[in-house]
Amino acid sequence: MTYPTKISWQFLLFASMVSSSFSAPLNPSSSTGSLVTTAGDCYDYNIPVTTKINAVNWLLPELSDNFAVAGFFADLIARDSSTAFHPVSAPQNTTSFANFSISATFCSPKINSGHDKTVLLASHGLGFDSRYWTSQANPSAYNFVDFALSRGYSTFVYDRIGTGKSTKVSGYGESQFSYQLAVLASLTSSLRQGNYTGTIGEPSKIVHVGHSYGSILSHALVAEDPTISDGVLLTGIAYNASTTDFAAFVEASRLNIANTVEPQKYPGLDSGYLEPADVLGLAAAFFHEGNYDKEILWYADEIAQPLSVIEFVTGSPLMLTKPIAYTGPASLPANLLCDCNGILQHPAQEIFANASAFEAAVHPGSGHGINFNYNATGAYGAMLDFAKKNGL
Ligand SMILES: *[C@@H]1O[C@H](CO)[C@@H](O)[C@H](O)[C@H]1NC(C)=O
Ligand SMILES: *[C@@H]1O[C@H](CO)[C@@H](O)[C@H](O)[C@H]1NC(C)=O
Ligand SMILES: *[C@@H]1O[C@H](CO)[C@@H](O)[C@H](O)[C@H]1NC(C)=O
Ligand SMILES: *[C@@H]1O[C@H](CO)[C@@H](O)[C@H](O)[C@H]1NC(C)=O
Ligand SMILES: *[C@@H]1O[C@H](CO)[C@@H](O)[C@H](O)[C@H]1NC(C)=O
Ligand SMILES: *[C@@H]1O[C@H](CO)[C@@H](O)[C@H](O)[C@H]1NC(C)=O
Numbered sequence: 001m002t003y004p005t006k007i008s009w010q011f012l013l014f015a016s017m018v019s020s021s022f023s024a025p026l027n028p029s030s031s032t033g034s035l036v037t038t039a040g041d042c043y044d045y046n047i048p049v050t051t052k053i054n055a056v057n058w059l060l061p062e063l064s065d066n067f068a069v070a071g072f073f074a075d076l077i078a079r080d081s082s083t084a085f086h087p088v089s090a091p092q093n094t095t096s097f098a099n100f101s102i103s104a105t106f107c108s109p110k111i112n113s114g115h116d117k118t119v120l121l122a123s124h125g126l127g128f129d130s131r132y133w134t135s136q137a138n139p140s141a142y143n144f145v146d147f148a149l150s151r152g153y154s155t156f157v158y159d160r161i162g163t164g165k166s167t168k169v170s171g172y173g174e175s176q177f178s179y180q181l182a183v184l185a186s187l188t189s190s191l192r193q194g195n196y197t198g199t200i201g202e203p204s205k206i207v208h209v210g211h212s213y214g215s216i217l218s219h220a221l222v223a224e225d226p227t228i229s230d231g232v233l234l235t236g237i238a239y240n241a242s243t244t245d246f247a248a249f250v251e252a253s254r255l256n257i258a259n260t261v262e263p264q265k266y267p268g269l270d271s272g273y274l275e276p277a278d279v280l281g282l283a284a285a286f287f288h289e290g291n292y293d294k295e296i297l298w299y300a301d302e303i304a305q306p307l308s309v310i311e312f313v314t315g316s317p318l319m320l321t322k323p324i325a326y327t328g329p330a331s332l333p334a335n336l337l338c339d340c341n342g343i344l345q346h347p348a349q350e351i352f353a354n355a356s357a358f359e360a361a362v363h364p365g366s367g368h369g370i371n372f373n374y375n376a377t378g379a380y381g382a383m384l385d386f387a388k389k390n391g392l
Helices: 009-023 066-077 144-150 177-192 213-224 246-253 279-286 294-303 309-314 345-351 376-389
Strands: 040-053 096-109 118-123 154-158 205-211 231-235 255-257 273-276 330-334 358-362
Touching: 040 144, 040 154, 040 177, 066 246, 066 255, 096 144, 096 177, 118 144, 118 177, 118 213, 144 154, 144 376, 154 177, 177 205, 177 213, 177 309, 205 213, 213 231, 231 376, 246 279, 273 279, 273 309, 279 294, 330 376, 345 358
Parallel strands: 118 154, 118 205, 205 231, 231 330, 330 358
Antiparallel strands: 040 096, 096 154, 255 273
């Protein structure tokens, strides 16, 4: 087995930090300087969020080792899984409360072109944190936030619970879908009130942007409350049962207990947090050979975050196939670990039948990690062209 060689993304990262600090110092209010960007003024926040949900319970023993993980996924993708395998209970009728601290960064464009009060609220997918949107390796090619700022939009990115600098929670409990959804809903209403929006005050529009699990969350959000969003830009999501190739995706990523793969890297995470056994698992899940730079694969490996087993089993696009009342514009420049040509459009179009505008496109050549393919800026351009065309 030949591994790709790790060359110099650190050098690229270093170079990009040096050059931006020469050309435009970070805004002083950006306390931790988590985001290096020349196109905007950025503010870091730790946001307290209180949630109440009807939680599901984890029904299986906690994963004891990687043999148990292999067994778990074999059961999950088995033909009779939907009837025979029950890792979680139905939602309980008692309300569960929890408080989280959410690490987030808001940026507004340095040059106002009239869109600065439109905030793109981006939710990352499984396996990453907010840095999925803010690559510091070759940012002109891979950094969504930079791109959006240069188009004059404001951005809000956050680490979903259990990832990055947000609250560490159990991989068998609070990382489940409903808590994640409650957090997104809470962040959205805070932004609406003009909280955590730097100097722009109340946004005129909030557009929900997602990748993969973040798209599932954004979709569930507008399905529950059609008025909560002014637009959705969803990537890495497909609703057609025959597109998802779920079993291949699961097996190819070769998930192991994160603390056995990188024992020191994730203090505070229990055995419910999994990550690819090596960089080839990451490549298989998110990258398409021939369409990416090995450097960016290594960078993605560096910033990757474990995913939790309960978030994994509680959120799926296949639970979202009912038409929704949402009437704002929707865009799905989607791509999955499959050839989605011909099957992306349906049933997506029927689900968003009442959307004021709808577009579904296969982003050519890309793997599931759209922000890391050679033509990531092509995807950003398509998303933001759509936004602009629809008055966002
Ligand atoms: C919740 O309440 C409903 C209606 O009373 C009942 O049918 C259901 O079984 C309950 N669910 C659980 C998980 O107890
Ligand atoms: C959440 O925070 C509120 C306000 O500080 C507090 O009253 C409540 O007990 C906390 N809930 C939990 C579950 O920690
Ligand atoms: C959000 O904004 C409202 C209105 O300005 C304010 O009353 C409230 O304290 C803010 N909440 C937080 C958590 O900052
Ligand atoms: C879509 O709009 C039509 C016409 O207004 C309405 O009858 C229908 O209920 C809407 N669909 C959903 C899922 O809300
Ligand atoms: C899934 O895609 C296939 C191939 O285009 C299509 O025939 C089928 O109707 C789609 N399924 C749904 C539910 O739209
Ligand atoms: C780049 O992406 C855009 C949007 O998906 C697409 O239209 C364009 O053809 C792509 N360019 C290449 C060279 O693949």
